[in-house]
Amino acid sequence: MALTASLLLLAFGPAIARDCEDAARPIPSLYANETPFRDAIEAADTTPAAATKLSGITVPHHLLAAHLIARGFEAASDATYRRVIVLFPDHFRATRGMFATISRDFETVFGRVDSDEEAVEALAAVAGAPAVGAEACLFAEDHGLQAMLPFIRHHFPDARIVPLAISIRSKRKDWEAAAAALAPLLDDDTLVVQSTDFSHYLPHYEARRHDQQTLNLIAAGTFDQIALLRQPDHVDSLGALYIQLKLQRGHAGTTPLVVANENQQQYDPLPVAETTSYVVIQFGRFPDDVPAPDAEGTRFLYLAGDTSFARAMQDALLREPAAERVAEAVLRRTGGRPLAVNLEGVILPNVPAGIDDMTLAMPQDLAIAWLKRLNVAAVSLANNHALDLGEQGLSETRRALDEAGIIHAGQGETIRVAGVDLVALTDLNVNGSYDNDLITADLLAGIANGAGDRPLVAMVHWGREYADTPGPREKFLAEALARRAVSGIFGGHSHVASSEMQALAGGDALHLYSLGNFLFDQTAEKASGAIVELRIFEQGTFFGRLMPLPNLFDLAQEAAGQQVGISSGDR
Structure with missing residues (x-):
């Protein structure tokens, strides 16, 4: 079964501070314990750097798969970025519209991550005004974003963040609008992080089939087909996947390279009735005459x-x-x-x-x-x-x-x-x-x-x-x-x-x-x-x-x- 935010809190630290509504303060960290992040980062230290500077990565947000999150960020870490855009699902359906963003800074177990306020304001056309008051707590409570922040702070301490929460109610026309709004922000110093887990709530044999379907569609790159994938059978945020692929193929001119695909069942010796799958993708202009890098598993x-x-x-x-x-x-x-x-x-x-x-x-x-x-x-x-x-x-x-x-x-x-x-x-x-x-x-x-x-x-x-x-x-x-x-x-x-x-x-x-x-x-x-x-x-x-x-x-x-x-x- 997919880990909920409450289970993650029990495993990794106390609940959020009570001041997420205070606009004068940074958004508090969901996590108090740096150990799972530090361990994952150290274990991923031998991950080979990507063959080219990456314009985007796709990583899980379950800390059960923290090793995969760490590998995704490590592959990009030889480069520097001044901006990191994070696409993540609104797990708890707190978004009133189709999207939400915020212009506040964030606390993490490794220190503060600053907001790119100008870029956040530029998203008003699709996300509305940056979140304030109680709506701001979405960004403090959702592990889809919060699990990314320590890795961003560790690898890119000078980068500013643009978080975009994506409603599970959003549709293809909304994703197209979001991609169009984000496209002007893309440059050589911007990394787009898609924070998503893939197949949910299925036994492993079904999850494996759904993963293969998703991997084949990513390889073929046909948006009409990708838009027909199902939430959560294939991915927990089809919007995040679609927007990432649209940005990368349509605007950055890059291609996807999937470097990991694992399933929760692989970590458990006992049968799991409802599993979650994880995928790590690198996006870049990969040379045609260079093989993909090795990766464990x-x-x-x-x-x-x-x-x-x-x-x-x-x-x-x-x-x-x-x-x-x-x-x-x-x-x-x-x-x-x-x-x-x-x-x-x-x-x-x-x-x-x-x-x-x-x-x-x-x-x-x-x-x-x-x-x-x-x-x-x-x-x-x-x-x-x-x-x-x-x-x-x-x-x-x-x-x-x-x-x-x-x-x-x-x-x-x-x-x-x-x-x-x-x-x-x-x-x-x-x-x-x-x-x-x-x-x-x-x-x-x-x-x-x-x-x-x-x-x-x-x-x-x-x-x-x-x-x-x-x-x-x-x-x-x-x-x-x-x-x-x-x-x-x-x-x-x-x-x-x-x-x-x-x-x-x-x-x-x-x-x-x-x-x-x-x-x-x-x-x-x-x-x-x-x-x-x-x-x-x-x-x-x-x-x-x-x-x-x-x-x-x-x-x-x-x-x-x-x-x-x-x-x-x-x-």
């Missing part, structure tokens, strides 16, 4: 598209300057973490001379060395080139991968890698065939991931070459996979990467139609590629991030200093 898996060490790609990678350039470009983006790819073609100890151009056969020594060099942990063999030399060729490929310790999955097979269940599927038959509907109802019916305590992710080979959006068949299949509890659907075959991810079925599945090429002998004139970074959380959810790739074949040719043969296509 998370693992990573990277997904990449069409990969073949045959034909001209083989010639390019045999030149060491080219090999170094390609390896550096990939490892800079993955950090050497586990990678899964769609392996197009057959691995053979010796490739026969005179093999035709549409038969993708790769020498074992080169292919295995490269898979290991890039830390490829798993490959999908569900594609239209896996049977280029028949069942014997596929058998040779599996043997080579087994000997190298690289797990693999053929049509409809599910493998476990880096904390996810990964299912491989192809809708396309052998190269040159027009049998392009191999994913049948029976095959879909066989897809399952046991207890559901790990994300189920699909790598799917489908669609038309050189298309970056799905056709009717692919849309149908994606929706069918979402109904089968597949929470991530990532496609291949088209050689062209899609530019954005989508959330299907209210967020049940995160969908990228095409990863495009990874290592394939086609230039940027006709092909492109992307990597998806999956951060997998211990509770069995993930956050997906799309990272565009340079054309690795072009990089190899440039580094080699010469043009090598270029494929005219897949088939």
Whole structure:
């Protein structure tokens, strides 16, 4: 059950001073004991700084998850801010309007936090006049704000605060108005803190599903869908989440990076009937070629598209300057973490001379060395080139991968890698065939991931070459996979990467139609590629991030200093 303010007071100190109505004095602290804040801050001291200056963070406000609050603030603490805007839910429904703010200073267990009076006055259009008298006690009593103040005072002692309480009665038109009013306050010296807890009052298995829906919608960033999330099933202040995302995407031009997702059940050895979930998000202009930072309780898996060490790609990678350039470009983006790819073609100890151009056969020594060099942990063999030399060729490929310790999955097979269940599927038959509907109802019916305590992710080979959006068949299949509890659907075959991810079925599945090429002998004139970074959380959810790739074949040719043969296509 979610901790109430009264329970927090019993745990962490006496009640508020009786003078919250006295306009001549700062708002008193809800907490008298600094120990839980100090302990959390010290424990988070090893949290890596964000890769860029952050414009916002999302953190919990339950002190049960104080370690996550501390990590969120620690990641931003290498920068300085002169203003901190705090978006928080009006837990006790004390707000008469849709919003409330106040221009008084605040006492905390670490000292005073000053108000940004000018900025507070600027919010009058949406929040009305700053709170006075009894209404001011909202800001003394609500842990949504009060739990933030010690962290703000510790990390940003010179920053001034702009608190905005958001009524649970507020609607999308109100959130849009608030975002418009706050937007002029955003600058490089302002940090927007969204103080929210996520899924409430659900058993863990339901909370986990709601968390995944929310994470997928945040990754896809579609406001029409985000506005349909439910309070409190998904989040305790949909208004705070919406306003934060609107400010960050629409005005600051930043993107979200979810670095933590935990549930109260993870802290309790006994079953909890009504749980609360917690999410930590960083907002910034994150470089596309820098992997997300490590964090306690998370693992990573990277997904990449069409990969073949045959034909001209083989010639390019045999030149060491080219090999170094390609390896550096990939490892800079993955950090050497586990990678899964769609392996197009057959691995053979010796490739026969005179093999035709549409038969993708790769020498074992080169292919295995490269898979290991890039830390490829798993490959999908569900594609239209896996049977280029028949069942014997596929058998040779599996043997080579087994000997190298690289797990693999053929049509409809599910493998476990880096904390996810990964299912491989192809809708396309052998190269040159027009049998392009191999994913049948029976095959879909066989897809399952046991207890559901790990994300189920699909790598799917489908669609038309050189298309970056799905056709009717692919849309149908994606929706069918979402109904089968597949929470991530990532496609291949088209050689062209899609530019954005989508959330299907209210967020049940995160969908990228095409990863495009990874290592394939086609230039940027006709092909492109992307990597998806999956951060997998211990509770069995993930956050997906799309990272565009340079054309690795072009990089190899440039580094080699010469043009090598270029494929005219897949088939």
